[in-house]
Amino acid sequence: MSENLFLAISGLIGAGKTTLATALGVVTRLKVFYEPVVQNAFLEDFFRDMKRYSFPLQIYLLNNRFRQQQQIIWSGQGGIVDRSIYEDAIFCKVLYEDGMMEDREYETYVNLFNNMSNFIRKPDFIVHLDVSPEQSLERIKKRSRNMESTISLDYLKKLHNGYEDFIGKISKTIPVLRIDWKKYGSPIEMAQVIKEKHESLKQIIDVNLEVEMKRISQKKKK
Numbered sequence: 001m002s003e004n005l006f007l008a009i010s011g012l013i014g015a016g017k018t019t020l021a022t023a024l025g026v027v028t029r030l031k032v033f034y035e036p037v038v039q040n041a042f043l044e045d046f047f048r049d050m051k052r053y054s055f056p057l058q059i060y061l062l063n064n065r066f067r068q069q070q071q072i073i074w075s076g077q078g079g080i081v082d083r084s085i086y087e088d089a090i091f092c093k094v095l096y097e098d099g100m101m102e103d104r105e106y107e108t109y110v111n112l113f114n115n116m117s118n119f120i121r122k123p124d125f126i127v128h129l130d131v132s133p134e135q136s137l138e139r140i141k142k143r144s145r146n147m148e149s150t151i152s153l154d155y156l157k158k159l160h161n162g163y164e165d166f167i168g169k170i171s172k173t174i175p176v177l178r179i180d181w182k183k184y185g186s187p188i189e190m191a192q193v194i195k196e197k198h199e200s201l202k203q204i205i206d207v208n209l210e211v212e213m214k215r216i217s218q219k220k221k222k
């Protein structure tokens with residue numbers, strides 16, 4: 001893989017982004033840039049009072065992801081992000097449509113993002129982890145972060161629709177490797193598959209993991 005490769009992992013809450021990003025970091029030796037959760041200054045308050053904290057949380061996250069982008073650009077060494085800068089706009093739209101953000105807040109966010117987008121680097125490709133809203137909720141429950149206990153299936157369904165729309169649009173400009181979570185084996189093996197697939201990647205590819213895993217294990221035996 002090229003040393004300056006930049007890849008983003010996308011997917012619903014609890015899809016497995018952080019786990020896969022860590023594995024990909026091991027396989028590719030690229031630096032992994034994690035999304036702040038515990039250290040996030042607004043996330044806990046956001047889940048307690050979405051109307052009050054949606055806008056500050058979005059600004060906080062946008063700033064954070066922009067900083068990661070700058071580090072990737074200026075280091076010249078590429079990297080892996082465990083959620084792309086584009087995905088916050090999915091959350092923003094859902095929150096705005098649910099009345100959690102005012103018109104002026106949403107407009108400010110969109111304008112700020114548009115200004116910043118002149119200074120960001122597009123990922124070389126996006127790995128999208130496909131999970132249903134139900135699977136996402138199951139994972140969130142299993143992970144049992146206290147602050148996430150208020151997340152509803154309805155919220156996840158809206159986000160899931162937003163993600164479908166996003167993947168359809170972004171794949172016209174950035175190659176997307178779409179992975180069905182149900183077939184997701186060990187993250188390290190998965191990362192190995194992605195590493196191999198990347199070379200031939202042009203548009204959305206539905207990886208048949210069973211076939212790929214078999215191929216890799218046969219290759220290992222040789």
Ligand SMILES: Nc1ncnc2c1ncn2[C@@H]1O[C@H](COP(=O)(O)OP(=O)(O)O)[C@@H](O)[C@H]1O
Nearest residue numbers: 012013014015016017018019020139143184185
């Ligand atoms: N391939 C997988 N199979 C089973 N469980 C997984 C897999 N990948 C991640 N998990 C588990 O699912 C939960 C959410 O994973 P995480 O990487 O934190 O997701 P995200 O970063 O997308 O929110 C964690 O408890 C993690 O251990």
Ligand SMILES: Nc1ncnc2c1ncn2[C@H]1C[C@H](O)[C@@H](COP(=O)(O)O)O1
Nearest residue numbers: 012013014035037061087088091092148
């Ligand atoms: N842009 C966002 N708006 C609201 N909430 C967000 C946003 N980005 C991330 N989050 C939340 C969702 C989860 O509770 C945590 C971590 O995300 P995860 O998908 O589990 O890595 O942050």
